Each structure stands twice: as structure tokens, then as C-alpha cells.
Amino acid sequence: MELSKNFDHRSAEEKWYRHWLEKKYFESNPDNREPYTIVMPPPNVTGILHMGHCLNNTIQDILIRRARTLGKNACWVPGTDHASIATEAKVVQMLREKGIQKASLSREEFLKYAWEWKEKYGGIILEQLKKLGCSADWSRTTFTMDDHYYQSVIDVFIDLYNKGYIYRGKRMINWDPKAKTALSDEEVIRKEVQSKLYYVKYFIDNNSGTGNEFITIATVRPETILGDTAIAVHPADERYKHLHGKFAFVPLINRRIPIITDEYVEMDFGTGALKITPAHDKNDYQIGQKHGLKVIDVLNDDGTMSEAALLYVGEDRFAVRKKIVKNLEENGFIEKIENYTNQVGFSERTDVVIEDRLSLQWWVDMKKIYSPALQAVLENEIKFYPAKFKNLYRNWMENIKDWCISRQLWWGQRIPAWYDEEGRFVVAKNEEEAKKIFQAQYSIANAQLKQDDDVLDTWFSSWLWPIEVFKGYSNPNNKDINYYYPTNTLVTAPEIIFFWVARMIMAGFEYKKQKPFGEVYFTGIVRDELGRKMSKQLGNSPDLLALIDKYGADAVRFGIMISSPAGNDLLFDVKEESTLKQGSFFINKIWNALKLVKMWSEKRSADISNQSAIFAVDWFENRLNEVKEELENLYTDFRLSEALKTIYSLIWDDFCSWYLEWIKPGFDEKIDSVVYEKTIGFFEELMQLLHPFMPFVTEEIYHQLKERKQGNDLIVAQISKAAIANKSFLAQAAFLKNAITAIRDARNKNQLKPKDTIALFIQTSQKEIFKNLQNILVKQVNADKFDFVDSAVANSITVVAGKEKFYLVTNKETDSTAQKNQLEKDLEYLNGFLASIEKKLSNERFVKNAKPEIVQAEQKKKADAEAKIKAIKESLKELENK
RNA sequence: GGGAGCUUAGCUCAGCUGGUUCAGAGCAUCUGCCUUACAAGCAGAGGGUCACUGGUUCGACUCCAGUAGCUCCCACCA
Numbered sequence: 001m002e003l004s005k006n007f008d009h010r011s012a013e014e015k016w017y018r019h020w021l022e023k024k025y026f027e028s029n030p031d032n033r034e035p036y037t038i039v040m041p042p043p044n045v046t047g048i049l050h051m052g053h054c055l056n057n058t059i060q061d062i063l064i065r066r067a068r069t070l071g072k073n074a075c076w077v078p079g080t081d082h083a084s085i086a087t088e089a090k091v092v093q094m095l096r097e098k099g100i101q102k103a104s105l106s107r108e109e110f111l112k113y114a115w116e117w118k119e120k121y122g123g124i125i126l127e128q129l130k131k132l133g134c135s136a137d138w139s140r141t142t143f144t145m146d147d148h149y150y151q152s153v154i155d156v157f158i159d160l161y162n163k164g165y166i167y168r169g170k171r172m173i174n175w176d177p178k179a180k181t182a183l184s185d186e187e188v189i190r191k192e193v194q195s196k197l198y199y200v201k202y203f204i205d206n207n208s209g210t211g212n213e214f215i216t217i218a219t220v221r222p223e224t225i226l227g228d229t230a231i232a233v234h235p236a237d238e239r240y241k242h243l244h245g246k247f248a249f250v251p252l253i254n255r256r257i258p259i260i261t262d263e264y265v266e267m268d269f270g271t272g273a274l275k276i277t278p279a280h281d282k283n284d285y286q287i288g289q290k291h292g293l294k295v296i297d298v299l300n301d302d303g304t305m306s307e308a309a310l311l312y313v314g315e316d317r318f319a320v321r322k323k324i325v326k327n328l329e330e331n332g333f334i335e336k337i338e339n340y341t342n343q344v345g346f347s348e349r350t351d352v353v354i355e356d357r358l359s360l361q362w363w364v365d366m367k368k369i370y371s372p373a374l375q376a377v378l379e380n381e382i383k384f385y386p387a388k389f390k391n392l393y394r395n396w397m398e399n400i401k402d403w404c405i406s407r408q409l410w411w412g413q414r415i416p417a418w419y420d421e422e423g424r425f426v427v428a429k430n431e432e433e434a435k436k437i438f439q440a441q442y443s444i445a446n447a448q449l450k451q452d453d454d455v456l457d458t459w460f461s462s463w464l465w466p467i468e469v470f471k472g473y474s475n476p477n478n479k480d481i482n483y484y485y486p487t488n489t490l491v492t493a494p495e496i497i498f499f500w501v502a503r504m505i506m507a508g509f510e511y512k513k514q515k516p517f518g519e520v521y522f523t524g525i526v527r528d529e530l531g532r533k534m535s536k537q538l539g540n541s542p543d544l545l546a547l548i549d550k551y552g553a554d555a556v557r558f559g560i561m562i563s564s565p566a567g568n569d570l571l572f573d574v575k576e577e578s579t580l581k582q583g584s585f586f587i588n589k590i591w592n593a594l595k596l597v598k599m600w601s602e603k604r605s606a607d608i609s610n611q612s613a614i615f616a617v618d619w620f621e622n623r624l625n626e627v628k629e630e631l632e633n634l635y636t637d638f639r640l641s642e643a644l645k646t647i648y649s650l651i652w653d654d655f656c657s658w659y660l661e662w663i664k665p666g667f668d669e670k671i672d673s674v675v676y677e678k679t680i681g682f683f684e685e686l687m688q689l690l691h692p693f694m695p696f697v698t699e700e701i702y703h704q705l706k707e708r709k710q711g712n713d714l715i716v717a718q719i720s721k722a723a724i725a726n727k728s729f730l731a732q733a734a735f736l737k738n739a740i741t742a743i744r745d746a747r748n749k750n751q752l753k754p755k756d757t758i759a760l761f762i763q764t765s766q767k768e769i770f771k772n773l774q775n776i777l778v779k780q781v782n783a784d785k786f787d788f789v790d791s792a793v794a795n796s797i798t799v800v801a802g803k804e805k806f807y808l809v810t811n812k813e814t815d816s817t818a819q820k821n822q823l824e825k826d827l828e829y830l831n832g833f834l835a836s837i838e839k840k841l842s843n844e845r846f847v848k849n850a851k852p853e854i855v856q857a858e859q860k861k862k863a864d865a866e867a868k869i870k871a872i873k874e875s876l877k878e879l880e881n882k
Numbered sequence: 883g884g885g886a887g888c889u890u891a892g893c894u895c896a897g898c899u900g901g902u903u904c905a906g907a908g909c910a911u912c913u914g915c916c917u918u919a920c921a922a923g924c925a926g927a928g929g930g931u932c933a934c935u936g937g938u939u940c941g942a943c944u945c946c947a948g949u950a951g952c953u954c955c956c957a958c959c960a
Contacts, residue, residue, distance in 0.1 A: 266959050274960055283958045391886060585922045592920035748926050754915055836902060845940040854901055
């Protein structure tokens with residue numbers, strides 16, 4: 001069949017992905033081979049593909065495909081996360097658009113809508129990953145709310161509760177007034193914002209009501225004044241000593257509050273006087289506890305003012321801030337207002353300002369379970385790439401705080417706690433169990449019990465991921481979990497090191513007594529060409545599916561991988577799409593090489609006569625081995641970007657630019673069939689090396705190169721072990737390339753056109769080597785005559801490459817000053833080089849202290865430099881004589 | 883406030899255990915080519931006091947200290 005002019009990515013991607021699926025190449029089952037396992041970080045079930053997923057999953061696919069070619073039993077488990085806050089928010093939004101308020105629905109009705117939504121839109125992202133070429137075992141797709149998974153999460157909760165690791169407690173939590181739920185500390189993002197610092201006067205009670213004396217406090221949140229229950233000053237602060245034990249009045253509402261002393265107060269910040277609002281600030285709460293202050297919660301759960309605020313009831317907190325400032329000003333309570341920059345917490349999911357709020361929630365006592373997880377990383381039982389994340393991890397683990405795991409949502413695993421009317425509770429699998437336990441515990445039969453309304457934090461389910469995707473918790477010691485666990489590599493973003501990675505390690509040790517994975521590869525953050533993080537808000541994330549359609553999945557994968565060094569951020573030029581273009585140019589290049597080689601299949605001859613071609617084959621074989629070894633090291637260190645660059649250069653430079661040109665038969669010539677077969681073999685190996693990065697085009701070319709038997713597909717073809725490269729072939733080729741480049745340069749500098757032929761003469765002491773290479777040399781520099789000489793050739797252009805001298809004779813006018821300049825420049829460099837070596841060698845301390853092999857190397861450098869200098873000097877002399 | 887990291891060609895980055903045939907790659911730039919695989923290409927070229935200042939060493943882009951700038955993470959100064 002005639003080869004198409006270009007690679008058609010659309011049809012090839014369709015064809016091969018379907019073929020791979022049909023052949024079940026992605027599916028894995030336990031067998032005698034060594035497993036290589038990756039669990040995919042589950043994307044949000046309602047998510048759509050963005051750059052981060054693309055990077056992440058391309059890397060995983062590369063590792064999985066590489067493992068497959070190395071003969072391992074590669075298993076990549078995909079799935080999705082129920083993502084309670086994000087998904088619930090989307091469903092609420094969808095309902096609102098339909099005119100339905102969540103509040104008007106029962107829990108069951110709401111969940112019905114949510115499941116419908118999940119069935120409809122859930123898993124779109126997995127389909128998109130297929131377009132990218134991901135070779136995950138789709139038959140193992142798991143969802144964090146699958147029955148077995150849901151039940152495992154519940155059982156884990158019960159287990160931890162029974163061990164005393166989970167408790168229920170009233171604490172200050174982070175409250176998201178939009179999602180109306182508690183958040184863990186990790187879900188709060190601190191941002192620097194421009195605020196105002198308001199200096200507010202509180203008049204002192206002079207025992208007969210308000211006097212003229214006042215104390216000024218500074219606050220950025222004047223609306224919380226309404227919840228103030230004290231003013232605190234530092235006990236040693238001379239300015240306020242006379243006020244100790246006195247009372248002041250809260251402006252506008254005239255609540256009488258005590259002036260207390262506490263060393264927590266910084267004397268030199270603001271006025272040195274601090275208003276205490278125990279209901280709305282973590283620190284104030286602590287001080288309040290200490291001093292037995294009242295807690296007045298002035299906010300509702302949606303961020304509006306509560307009845308307790310007395311003023312502005314029902315109005316939004318930010319509107320109230322403006323109003324109360326105006327009101328305070330009008331009544332003379334504001335002393336001054338300053339601009340002020342401070343850190344404010346925002347919700348990771350809804351991006352609204354978080355409120356500190358006192359609330360009864362469920363917590364995991366992290367101190368009880370973190371220790372083996374810390375050890376494992378510190379002792380490199382689990383290796384982090386790049387290693388710098390070890391410190392980060394350690395720091396967080398050593399200062400770990402309890403984990404708030406309850407969320408005031410419906411979408412998720414419902415907390416298995418049951419309460420009676422008096423608030424007494426038990427934790428149990430179901431109502432029946434709960435009743436039994438309740439009876440045993442409180443000696444009350446047939447109590448009316450009601451289940452907790454809240455669900456668990458999503459991460460409380462995803463921390464079981466590496467275990468429960470193999471049903472390792474719900475069905476312990478099954479064949480899969482025993483075979484695949486611990487998994488090999490986790491590929492994830494550094495942003496979720498605490499959310500997820502750390503907690504998975506804890507769960508792994510708690511429930512499998514073993515680490516969940518051996519190595520963690522943290523990818524970089526994808527940024528745009530201006531260095532901004534790609535995000536939905538900025539709208540700077542490109543439409544990946546459109547890019548895949550335009551450039552092909554291979555080019556997209558290339559574009560992402562070529563610009564992402566391990567652990568560094570990745571700058572992805574969306575505007576120019578430059579790396580994508582580079583990727584599709586590369587595909588085009590390989591395709592053209594295929595066309596060239598295919599053309600030769602008609603020109604084969606059994607006659608092995610071309611020594612130069614044989615040399616080229618020997619060289620390339622060794623070069624290939626050299627690169628294969630390099631690649632092994634690069635993969636071990638997860639330096640995938642460099643691995644791709646190495647393969648890219650091997651194919652483009654070594655194979656296309658040098659090798660194919662060297663063996664290319666002339667116009668009417670034939671190609672030795674041995675050389676031809678070898679070349680097809682090389683091409684195959686190159687495709688194999690490239691396959692993990694660019695699976696589609698490589699599979700297509702693999703099949704174009706030769707007729708393949710059923711089941712002989714590149715995706716499962718085994719890579720042969722690298723042999724040790726023969727250095728002498730490599731050195732000879734380097735020397736040959738060097739000579740060719742020098743001669744071509746000389747041709748250019750003398751304004752010879754590519755079509756102009758030359759006569760080439762070589763003055764060398766290594767004639768034997770050149771006899772082997774002469775066909776290549778002559779063709780590559782467009783010479784029509786070639787010979788060896790023992791002295792300079794008259795009227796020629798002299799080129800000195802290494803110790804050899806080349807003379808180019810042409811009928812064109814040549815400019816000897818250019819040559820002279822070039823030679824003089826080289827000479828100058830070499831003289832400087834030689835001088836530095838001589839200086840070094842004449843330094844006694846160097847000769848005495850340096851390693852012998854280094855000294856030897858320096859001596860060789862010296863000899864080489866001297867030989868070159870001699871050759872150049874001779875040539876310069878000859879030029880003078882002309 | 884604490885911690886980590888970065889600073890090498892116009893841009894994006896390599897440079898692992900210190901030794902001027904390692905100062906490199908890709909893109910961009912310049913020159914010449916529509917050569918029968920590829921102009922989405924070919925052949926060549928130019929371009930860097932390796933942030934700054936000291937120190938260790940026979941020798942430092944590479945190790946150490948400090949300075950400056952940038953980035954990220956953690957942290958309850960209102």
C-alpha cells in the first residue's frame with residue numbers, strides 16, 4: 001500500500017487505541033511476572049481534563065508503557081473521586097438553575113439528583129484520558145463511592161473510633177459560609193489582601209456610666225465588635241496599668257465588657273489593646289476560655305449577622321463592615337483608619353473568605369497514627385523525587401494537627417454515628433447495631449436514634465485508594481492486593497502532599513502494615529507563558545481536546561514532556577503552542593524517514609560491497625547501545641524530559657542526519673540487503689524507545705516497517721538489553737563527523753554553493769581508517785575526486801580537523817585570508833588551552849595531589865593540543881608561501 | 883516570623899560524586915540552499931566575567947559563608 005504523505009494522527013489514534021483495547025493489552029492480572037503498579041490519582045468525578053491532568057497522566061502512561069516493554073506486569077488503576085464539596089456545589093448550582101432550592105429537598109431526594117448527575121457527567125474525564133492515549137486498565141476503574149469502597153470508609157471510621165483515634169469535639173474550625181461546611185486547615189488558602197485597620201474607641205466605665213476616658217483598639221474586622229466580650233492588654237504595658245480591672249463599653253450596643261490582661265497581646269502592634277471576640281477568632285477563643293469570657297456568635301452559617309449581633313441582623317458580613325464603619329464614624333468612635341496588608345483565609349473550593357467558628361465536629365487524632373508514615377519517608381523506605389519534598393513533608397508531619405473530617409454536606413460517606421434526643425451517641429455500622437450498642441452503653445432499650453447528618457471529608461476516603469482499589473480493606477488478602485500492593489510509583493502534584501500523599505502513607509501503615517508505594521514522583525505546576533499558574537479562574541488553561549485534535553495526542557504528549565524537567569514547574573506556551581509544533585514537526589520527520597527507508601525496499605541487493613555503509617551500521621549499533629544505557633539511568637531518576645530529549649536527538653541527529661545520509665544509496669545505486677535489514681531493525685528499536693512518549697505514531701510506523709504477525713504489536717514488544725558500546729566506533733564516527741563539519745564550514749566560508757563539487761585531498765597518518773570512510777566523506781562534502789597526499793596541495797583551501805589536514809580544490813575563486821583568520825583563531829585558542837595545561841602540569845602540587853588518572857588525562861590533552869598546533873602552524877606556513 | 887529552592891546564551895532549561903577538548907541543549911537569530919524522505923526541511927555560523935563578594939583547594943559554574951533579587955511552603959500579631 002502506498003504510504004500517505006503525512007502521518008494522519010486522527011485515524012491512527014482511533015485505530016490503534018481500539019486495537020489495543022481489543023487485544024486487552026492494558027488489562028493486568030496477577031501472574032508470575034514482576035508487577036509494576038501505579039494507582040492513578042483519581043480526578044474529581046465531574047472534572048474535565050486540564051493541563052495538570054495531562055501532565056500527570058502522560059507521565060504515568062510513560063512509566064507504565066516503559067514497564068510493559070521491560071516485561072513487567074504493568075497495572076495502572078484508574079478511577080474517580082466523589083469530591084464532596086466540589087460535586088455538591090455543582091449539583092446545587094444545577095438545581096438552582098432548574099429553580100430548585102437544596103433546602104426544599106430531603107437528603108434522599110438530593111442524593112437522587114446527585115447520582116443522576118454523576119451518572120450523566122461522571123467519568124467524562126476518563127474518556128478524555130483515553131484520547132490522550134492513556135493505557136490504564138479500565139476494567140479496574142474505581143469510584144470512591146462504589147459500594148465496597150463506601151463501606152470500607154465507614155468501617156475505617158468505626159475502627160479508628162473504637163481504637164480511640166477519632167473523637168467528637170467542639171473546637172474553632174474553618175467555616176465556609178458559601179458551602180456552609182467546616183473545612184480542614186489544608187482546605188484554607190491564605191492570601192494577602194489590602195485591608196483597612198480601624199482604630200476604634202471604647203469608652204471606659206467610670207462607675208457612673210460612660211465617661212470621657214476611652215481605650216482605643218485596632219481591628220480589621222469592625223463588624224465583629226458586636227461580639228466582643230473583653231478588651232485585653234499586656235500586663236506589663238505601662239500605658240494601660242491604670243485600667244486593669246476596669247470595664248469599657250462596646251460601641252453602638254453599649255455592652256459592658258471587662259479589661260483583662262494577657263501576655264498574648266503584643267504591646268507594639270496597633271495600640272497595644274486588643275478586642276476579644278471569642279466566637280470569631282481562634283486566639284480570642286483561647287483567651288476567652290482562659291478568662292472565662294462569654295462567647296457571642298454574631299454570624300449565621302451563611303455569613304449574615306445573627307440575632308445575637310443585635311444590629312444589622314440578616315445582613316451580609318461585608319455589607320455590615322461598611323455600614324458599621326460609617327455608623328461608628330458618625331458617632332465619633334473612629335480615631336483613625338489606616339491601610340493595612342494582611343493574610344486572609346479563603347476556601348479552596350468556593351474561594352470565599354473563611355470564618356473562624358466554634359463548632360462541634362469529628363476529628364482524627366493524628367498524633368496517634370502519623371509516626372510510621374514519617375519514619376518511612378525519612379528513612380527512604382518511600383523515596384521522594386525530587387528529594388526536596390522530604391523536608392516539607394517532615395516539617396508538616398512533625399507539627400501535625402488534628403484533622404477535622406466532618407463536612408456539613410450530603411454527598412459523601414455519611415458519618416456512622418447515631419444520637420438520641422439528649423445528644424448521647426454511639427458509632428455503629430447501621431441503626432440496628434447502633435441500637436444494640438446504645439442499649440449496652442446507656443442501658444436504654446429502643447432509644448429513638450438519629451444518624452449524624454454530616455458526611456466525611458473526601459480525603460478520608462481517598463487515603464484508602466491504593467488499598468481499596470484492590471479491595472484490600474473490604475476483602476483482605478485477596479489475590480490482587482497481595483500481588484499489587486505495595487504499588488510502585490505514585491505520580492502526583494506537590495500541592496496535595498498533605499491532603500493525600502501523607503494520609504495515604506498513614507492509612508497504608510495503619511491498615512496494611514506496609515507502605516502504599518515505593519516512590520513518589522512530584523510533578524511540577526503547569527504555568528502559562530507569563531509564569532502564571534494555570535487555573536480555571538484565570539482562564540489560561542488551553543482546551544486540551546482541541547489541541548489533541550489539531551496536533552495529535554503524540555504531539556501534545558511531546559510538547560508537555562519536552563518542557564517539564566523533573567520537579568520543576570512547567571512553562572507551557574499556550575499562545576504560540578511552540579512545543580506542540582515541535583512535536584508535530586518531529587512526527588513529520590520520523591514519517592519522512594519511514595518514507596525514505598520504505599523506498600529502499602525495492603533497491604535491495606545481496607552484494608555486500610559498501611564498506612562505508614557497514615561502518616555506519618557498526619557505528620549506529622553502538623550508538624544505540626550507548627543511548628539505551630543512558631536512558632536506563634534517566635528513567636531511574638525520573639528525568640523523563642531528558643530521556644525524551646535524548647531520544648529526540650538520537651532519532652533526528654544521529655539516525656536521520658547522519659546515519660541515513662551515510663548509508664543512503666546514490667541515484668542509480670542499490671542498498672546492501674544486510675544494511676537494509678539492519679536499518680529496519682534500528683528503526684524498530686528507535687520506535688520502541690520512543691513509544692512510551694509517543695505511542696500512536698510509533699505503533700503505526702512499527703507496522704509500516706514490516707508485515708507483522710497477529711499479536712506482534714509495539715506496545716507489548718520487549719526491549720532488548722543494552723549491550724556494551726564499543727568506544728572505538730563511537731570515536732571514529734565522532735572524528736568523521738568533525739571532519740565533515742569542518743569541510744562544510746570551509747565550503748560555506750568560501751562561498752561554494754552546495755552544488756559546486758570539489759576535489760578532496762587528505763594528508764593523514766591513518767590512511768587505513770579513511771579508506772573505510774571515504775565513500776561517506778566524499779558524498780557528504782560533495783567531492784567528485786578524492787586522494788591521499790603527503791604534502792600541501794597548491795591552490796587549495798586548507799582545513800585542519802584534529803591532526804589531519806584536508807585540501808579542497810575548486811575552480812572557484814577562494815579567499816585565503818578567511819582561512820588564515822580561521823586558522824589563527826584556532827591557533828590562539830589552542831595556545832591558550834596548551835598554556836593552561838602546561839601551567840597545571842608544571843605545578844608540583846597538582847602533580848603530587850591530583851589523582852594519577854587526571855594527571856594522565858592532562859598529559860594526553862597536552863600531546864593532542866601540541867599535535868594540532870603543529871598541524872595548524874604547518875598549514876599557516878603553507879598559506880604564507882602561496 | 884520560620885523553612886525550602888532558584889539566579890548559566892535573547893527565551894526555557896541541562897550541567898550527577900570539583901580538573902578549560904563540558905561552558906551545553908531546544909527554541910529564537912544570522913548566512914547559504916526548493917539537493918529526487920522531509921522548506922513542518924537541509925548545511926553552516928554567531929551568542930554567556932555560569933547573580934554579586936569573600937573563603938576552602940594545586941584547581942570552583944560545580945564545595946562553604948555572606949549579600950542582592952525572585953519563587954514556593956508553613957505560621958494565631960489583631
